[in-house]
Amino acid sequence: MAKAYWVCLYRSISNPDALAAYAKLAGPAIQASGGRFLARGGVAKTYEAGLNQRTVLIEFDSVAQALAAHDTPGYQAAFKALNNGAERDLRIVEGV
Numbered sequence: 061m062a063k064a065y066w067v068c069l070y071r072s073i074s075n076p077d078a079l080a081a082y083a084k085l086a087g088p089a090i091q092a093s094g095g096r097f098l099a100r101g102g103v104a105k106t107y108e109a110g111l112n113q114r115t116v117l118i119e120f121d122s123v124a125q126a127l128a129a130h131d132t133p134g135y136q137a138a139f140k141a142l143n144n145g146a147e148r149d150l151r152i153v154e155g156v
Contacts, residue, residue: 063119063155064126066095070113071147078145082138089134090118094125114146126152 073079087097099117106112120126129135130152 061122063121064123065098065120065153065155066090066116066118066126066130066150067153068116068118068148068150069111070115071111071149073114073146075143075145078141078143082142082145085138085141086135089132089138090129092134093120093129093132095120095129123152123154 090097095118097116098119099115101114101116103110103112103115118126120129130150
C-alpha cells in the first residue's frame with residue numbers, strides 16, 4: 061500500500077496568533093491519527109511560481125488514513141482555531 065502525504069503550502073499568514081493556536085491543536089491531532097511530520101516551517105529556496113512561505117509535509121501510511129485524519133474532531137477543532145488567519149493550499153497526495 062502506498063503512503064500518502066499532506067502537503068500544505070501557505071500563501072499568506074494574516075494572523076500569527078491564530079496560526080499558533082492552530083499549530084498547538086493540529087500537531088497532536090495529526091500525530092494521534094498516525095501522521096508523521098517530515099517538514100515544517102520556513103522554505104529553504106523557492107523556484108518557479110512558488111511563494112516563500114511556511115510549508116508543511118506530513119506522511120501517513122495510506123490515503124484513507126490521511127483523509128480520516130483531516131476529518132477527526134481534533135483536527136477540525138484546530139482548523140476552526142485557525143479562523144481564516146492564513147491563506148493556504150492543503151493537498152492530500154498518494155505516494156509512488
